[in-house]
Amino acid sequence: MSKLYPKSNLIRGFAITFFLTRLDHDGLYVMYEVGHLEFPSSLAQLPVSTNLKNLNILLLVCHVFWKFCKKSDIPSIMQQRRRTSVKLTDLIDLTDPTKGENIHARELQNLEVGAEQ
Numbered sequence: 001m002s003k004l005y006p007k008s009n010l011i012r013g014f015a016i017t018f019f020l021t022r023l024d025h026d027g028l029y030v031m032y033e034v035g036h037l038e039f040p041s042s043l044a045q046l047p048v049s050t051n052l053k054n055l056n057i058l059l060l061v062c063h064v065f066w067k068f069c070k071k072s073d074i075p076s077i078m079q080q081r082r083r084t085s086v087k088l089t090d091l092i093d094l095t096d097p098t099k100g101e102n103i104h105a106r107e108l109q110n111l112e113v114g115a116e117q
Contacts, residue, residue: 014039027083035061
């Protein structure tokens with residue numbers, strides 16, 4: 001039993017990439033790239049980017065969405081498999097070198113206190 005999430009896309013500059021995110025197992029999400037489009041940076045380039053290849057990519061993205069993105073028959077299973085994401089502030093704390101030194105200093109102090117007892 002898997003669930004597909006259509007909400008995944010990446011927009012960088014004038015490009016967009018469409019992904020299909022699937023919850024395969026307990027807390028394991030897999031992303032499939034469905035299509036990638038480059039958009040014109042000006043109106044002068046609009047006729048060049050409107051071509052059959054880009055239209056086919058948009059049709060493929062729509063087809064995949066309507067074929068695979070369906071509501072689960074058993075929503076309770078999907079809720080059980082879902083995991084909360086790591087907070088961005090926690091990730092920033094992990095990569096902050098000044099906070100990392102403090103963490104190591106605290107760990108050493110805890111070890112020293114534990115050894116004395």
